[in-house]
Amino acid sequence: MKHYFPKYCEKFKCIANLCPDSCCKDWDVVVDDTSFDFYNTAKGEFGDKLRSLMTIDEDGDRIFIKQGEKCPFWNSDMLCDIYINLGENHLCHTCKEFPRITQDYTAFCEHTLSFACPEAARLMLESDFDTNFATHIPLDSSADYSTTEMNFLLSARKRTLEILSDNKMPLPERLCRLLAFNDRVQNMLDDEIFDISSMPSDEYEKQNCGDMSFVFDLHKTLDIMSKEWLCELETTAEFAKTNTLSNRFDKQLTAYLDYYVRRYYLSAIDSMNVISTIKRMVCAYIVTAYELERLENPTQPEIVKILQRYSKEVEHSYENGELLEDEFIFNPLFSTDNLISIL
Numbered sequence: 001m002k003h004y005f006p007k008y009c010e011k012f013k014c015i016a017n018l019c020p021d022s023c024c025k026d027w028d029v030v031v032d033d034t035s036f037d038f039y040n041t042a043k044g045e046f047g048d049k050l051r052s053l054m055t056i057d058e059d060g061d062r063i064f065i066k067q068g069e070k071c072p073f074w075n076s077d078m079l080c081d082i083y084i085n086l087g088e089n090h091l092c093h094t095c096k097e098f099p100r101i102t103q104d105y106t107a108f109c110e111h112t113l114s115f116a117c118p119e120a121a122r123l124m125l126e127s128d129f130d131t132n133f134a135t136h137i138p139l140d141s142s143a144d145y146s147t148t149e150m151n152f153l154l155s156a157r158k159r160t161l162e163i164l165s166d167n168k169m170p171l172p173e174r175l176c177r178l179l180a181f182n183d184r185v186q187n188m189l190d191d192e193i194f195d196i197s198s199m200p201s202d203e204y205e206k207q208n209c210g211d212m213s214f215v216f217d218l219h220k221t222l223d224i225m226s227k228e229w230l231c232e233l234e235t236t237a238e239f240a241k242t243n244t245l246s247n248r249f250d251k252q253l254t255a256y257l258d259y260y261v262r263r264y265y266l267s268a269i270d271s272m273n274v275i276s277t278i279k280r281m282v283c284a285y286i287v288t289a290y291e292l293e294r295l296e297n298p299t300q301p302e303i304v305k306i307l308q309r310y311s312k313e314v315e316h317s318y319e320n321g322e323l324l325e326d327e328f329i330f331n332p333l334f335s336t337d338n339l340i341s342i343l
């Protein structure tokens, strides 16, 4: 099986106690069975501590009991006590893997990093468009899905990335084209027309200029971890009512949206839904672009923080994903035409 690694994957190294927003806070850490079995054999005081700090949550997952909002093994030096006492090999699967993401499509495998990790976000923002991703699979590949459908999706994703990276156009225009193009791709998927030779056009018509406050309203209903971000969201929503966006951050926002395409587009091989990925991108763009616009002259770490925090708050919750998906499908405010009208 062929593996595709963007260069930033190779460069990534956890910065541990130098991390400005550690993955050891806010999230629950799920303890996998192999780690659980090992932790049950751990001796001494540390073994006893490990066993006393695990519980089963309401979803039936075994997790560490957080202290405040932090993992109980994240010590006062901002280092991991499991790593120190048992070694890196005995971190549980979640901690060993994060922020690495492996997307296994049977016939090929793509790798990326999560934008919710500040160091990964920094690397991804600094890297140019990376072309190391699948563009087609041979028709005789064995996979548990139709290779014709996958080749169609790979071609549509390639065109999606071309439109996104065309920096001759302002970013909002590229997003309008992405919505128009992928709305037509979605129609082809719905009609089961997997014809690579007739990729649809990205032309669009903008009927009027709409009000975008519904995008902020939706975010306020999500499962949000930090009160600080909720306040930020409310202030940004007010700011967006009376201000327009410049193109000062188009480069960074383009890199951020590129991550969404890589991470979510091919999930349509199961869901048969590509347009939700583009709608997620539009939502992420509107919220983060206005957050950035509020800052007069932000440093690169401040830019990273805004984009990383959006990912940490919005992306890493199954419930948030479901809620967004429902709105995209059933709420007419999130129709393709209406989203084009607010860009």
Ligand code: SF4
Pocket: 013, 014, 015, 016, 019, 020, 021, 022, 023, 024, 098, 099, 116, 117, 118, 119, 120
């Ligand atoms: S968020 Fe990333 S850099 Fe920070 S502690 Fe976790 S893996 Fe390391």
